[in-house]
Amino acid sequence: MFQHRGFTAQSIALVAVFAGLIAASTLTPEITLAAGVPLSLQTFAVVVTALVLGPWRALAATALYIAVGLAGAPIFSNGVAGFAIFARPSWGYLLGMLVAAPVVGLIAQLLARRGSLTYVPLLGAGLVSIPIIYAFGVPVLASKLGLNVFTLPADCEGVGDFASGCVTGITVGTVPFLPGDLLKVFLAALVAAAIHRAYPGLLGAARRAASGSVHADEDAPEDEAARATA
Template sequence: MAQHRGLTGQSIALVAVFAGLIAASTLVPEVALIGGVPLTLQTFAIVLTGLVLGPWRALAAVTLYLGLGFVGAPIFANGAAGLVVLTGPTGGYLIGFVLAATVLGALAQVLARRGVLARRGIATASLIGIGLVSIPLVYVVGVPWLVWRTGMPMLPTGCSDALLDCVSGVTVGVLPFLPGDILKVVAAGIVAAAIHRAYPGLLGSARRASSRVTDPEDEAARTTA
């Protein structure tokens, strides 16, 4: 794989571009939910990064984004910056982004190796399918972190007296996000499939395919040998 053969100019450019995409996704107007968890387009950007770049470049892009934010660039949700964001209620989601992008990148690379991304009929559906894996990966880190930092229960304790009785890790950190997250994964899968059609060598599939094309004279010599 090209992305495992050293640091190339293309890899550096892709990492920088997608780190910028993740940062730009926080500039889209958002809805702040109970508990301080913001609803942004970050999920779309994170999923797209993993599906397009593969594991190592996706990891580098998300790490670059987080590093810039931690040193003071106001590129987190709500224009926040600094390490204080990591220790806040949404810090777990940032860690979940790293996990999700890396895992999706590895799964997308498997699809490329099997030639799935070159098959127009199933490439989009396959990318959307593996993209959905990002949702539990982000939640499995983000929601327990939210519960830990806010002191709310993981599960709702009942809603008989007041709305606040329903506040829990699940009702605040999962349920409000699910419909939007699914839609964003579908959109990211569609865009990623289009990118792979336009640039089929991003995950190395084109290079492997070309390496299997044998010179006709060599093939003839091998046959007669």
């Protein structure tokens, strides 16, 4: 007889808390960088969520945040709510975060199995998020701005620049944001490492919950006994 364990009370609570963290990360002063993309701490929040919760709970938290925003809550960057987000050139980055969360979370879960939830391995896992987010964000941004991702406009000569508008989509979609995103990932890895030191069983619990069976993890009885005697 099998019992599904994917929606434990702890998992639901953690998903809700970290979805709230992602929403709170948009509550920064209204600062818009190149091409109308707002400045926020979303990358930091999503990477922390992934490194702490693992793949499925990180995906659930990010999806819950997006669903609540699409339902009308003004929790997207700069207070945007509902489907108005799709009129913004930045919505591709949001989609990239939804994809990056489970990928980074899976790497973190693999690190947990090896006992490597320290700063440097977590930083490496977090850095994987950046190319994934940009892979979705840059094409959408370029399309909204009428730019080619890799090629300068036909009337441009030589190397493009922001002032003249002679830029490629990949330039305008990465160069202004990369330094800040790298800093956010570095900080996210620090926070995640501290959380794992304080609560070392988080990713182990996520792995057992994702198995879908009370028998999927042979170490579960020993873990429960250890917690009972702690």
